[in-house]
Amino acid sequence: MSTEARKPPPQIALKIRRILGGKAGWNGVAVQFAFAAILGWIGYEIVSNARTNLENQHIAAGFGFLRNNAGFDVNQTLIPYTGSDTFLRVFVVGLLNTLVVSVVGIFFATLIGFIVALCRLSPNWLLSRVGEIYVEIIRNLPLLFQILFWYLAVLAALPNPRQSISLLGIAFLSNRGLVIPSLIGGNGLEPFLAVLALGIVAALALRFYARRALFQQGQVIRIWPYVLGLLVGLPLATMLVAGLPFTFELPQLKGFNFAGGSRIIPEFVALTLALSTYTAAFIAEIVRAGILSVHKGQMEAGSSLGLSRGNTLRLIVVPQAMRVIVPPLTNQYLNLTKNSSLAVAIGYPDLVSVFAGTSLSQTGQAIEIIAMTMGIYLLISLLTSAIMSVYGWRVSRSLGA
């Protein structure tokens, strides 16, 4: 004979109280009402003040201004843009410029960051000191200071285009910016791109197949010769058949400036340099901490299993370090994207500079413009944090399994 535990009474009133007021019960409900009243009061004050102030300044609220002509030029645009385009297009141009400088900055920051981290972890005493000095100096100076330093001191001190510094005769650095060869698509471009895409897809499929074979049958398949063939050999063969995909146009000095090639404006150079070196110092510390967080025994266990040093690093140490590295690394990428808004200080036409700066001073639509600018950055960071929480969930699941 078994006695079953009696069910607890439903306690509906208690549950409602808990939902409405948390642990504090009815007191919590009262606090919420007071809080809501204060918020409502502040909101009412803001709205009524804003309405009177806008009426006094004769500004029409709303997003109608986005269809008006901007009437100013932007010195770096990725999409066609003229002064007679609308403010909405200015917004897109600025956003694209922000994204470009962020992506380029992230690439170089990761590169420099990993190099500096390897320097700091190196058994060589001198090299690790050099890495440490780099990190300490860069991290203890404000980013705006560094941007202005590159822009006002270093780039301004460069010679004019006639005496520009030649980088291997193909790129030229002067106080007017960096001139690099430009790519011009040839008639072989379309087949080349198609074959390249095909190669990438095939290589990914091959990797998937090899990994499945490894995990399910314990079979090690060497795929890198095939991948190399798919990614390099196949496009090369297409090039021979269909002709060159690109031709390079080299910049030539003509008169006082360069003709041909594409010019990267000095603001972009300064901003990318400052952003990537600054963020690299933080990335270096993150990578170092991540690699040091893997216990020494893991390396020893790997070598006792007979794996080579490279294989131990690749298969055992790095995957475990990545788990620690990736979340703060993403955070740094996000920081870099947000910090690219400092472009406004040197006049690089990013979102804040052309939209929250020039457009705001021309239209006076402060509320709409700043709300849009903040909204975009907020959207980017919320998306990133959503992706990161999915990643964190997957990592914790794989650890639990």
Place this chain on the structure above:
Amino acid sequence: MSDIASSSFVRQDLLTERPAPVKTTGFVGLMRTRLFNSPTNILLTILGALLLWFTIVPSVKFLMVDAVWSGKDRAACLTENAGFAVGACWPYIQAKLPQLIYGFYPEAERWRVNLTFILAVVLLVPLLVPRLPAKGLNASLFFVAFPVVAFFLLHGGGIKGFGLSWTAGLLELFDDSIIGAGQALLGLSKTSAVGPLLWVVGNFVVLVGAAIHWLILPLTLLRDQLQGVGLSVWADFAVTAVIVSLIAFWLGGGSRTGWRALASSIVAFVAIAAVIKLMGLDTGGLPVVTTNLWGGLLVTLVVSVTGIVTSLPIGIALALGRRSTIPLIRIFSIAFIEFWRGVPLITVLFFATYMLPLFLPGNFTVDGLVRALIGIALFTGAYQAENVRGGLAAIQRGQGEAAAALGLSWWKTTSLIVLPQALRHVIPNLVNSFISLFKDTSLVSIVALFDLLGSLRASFSDPKWSTPSTAFTGFAFAGIIYFIFCFGMSRYSLFVEHRLNAHRRN
């Protein structure tokens, strides 16, 4: 049995230690083990040495060897006049030093800035040395009394009333706004579809406003009486002191345990009276220096100290709100924190500069510096909230449960048990946030405030000092200042961290 000691084959004492082989210690050992132990390492060492050679030697040459140390204007720093490739132009820094430190603060009044700096150092240093006593008093002096005194020292001006008139004025403003909102709702109810509902709510709000009006009537009447008599500041001060002291006495436990609270309240008011008398605040105070004359390091320090002082309470409140179980408060805190953490500081400063004035009543103008300060306080507050939350999460549940078992209320549990431990945990993180805040203050130069970096940039455009090396000299000088502050703070944070983790070391 023979005595062992008498045997000549047994040593009486230990041999002296031989020194370690010279090859494994000191500089030679370092070279052998960490610099030149393998071909790769030799290559890396050469690489590192080359890197250092090409950075340190030119820097030292620029800053010291090739520098010009004296002169009156740019002529001294030109290569043709000096006769050699000129490095740093230090006379330029000498000429611009007042501008870099004080901005356009009037020369006759600069002693006030110096006095404020001295006061800050005198209060801050004992706060940072863990061995010194009276941390609570010291902290309240630095975080509460110092900002007020510094404001009247730097800005000047006096006060018209004291606590009573301020409270009465604020409550009146609040009440007027509530009645205004109620009447706006009543006005809407005539046209809206949900008219009757709005009418009811509007009447209720107006009723609440009227009730508040009658509630605060004694306060406003007393205020008007006090404004009438001469020495209104002192009369107001006396009334405020009596009321606050009595409240402190009552809250402290009345005649049973309240004497201590009463004594400290009286001491505090005597001190406030002394400060008011000393600075002549009742008779107009020091001459006013408007904030658009402030600049240089002064603005940098004012912005960072104000940011530090204001962001911490905001951060603590938000962190507690985020952990609260009351739904609305938790949701609000999360939204607030995530919003400010998701946007760049520069857009926050744009928000504070262009959008905030629109949200305030038209007759109410806010100083440019104050607007930037509000933006920075909100922004940093959100970051501090996450730091504090980390500390709160580190406190075991048992602490709160034990406090509840002892019968402490939520407020007492939080302020006496949980927060002190949580804050102690996160001091290094808080200091790290302060470092980034200090660096971020340079952004105010974008919204037309002349901090150290802004003043530096402004000084570049002076034709009297425009030479090829001016920019590099200026950046070297400002860089050294920023580096000293940030590096000092980061070392301090490491020191505190080591001290906090002393029990974990082995």
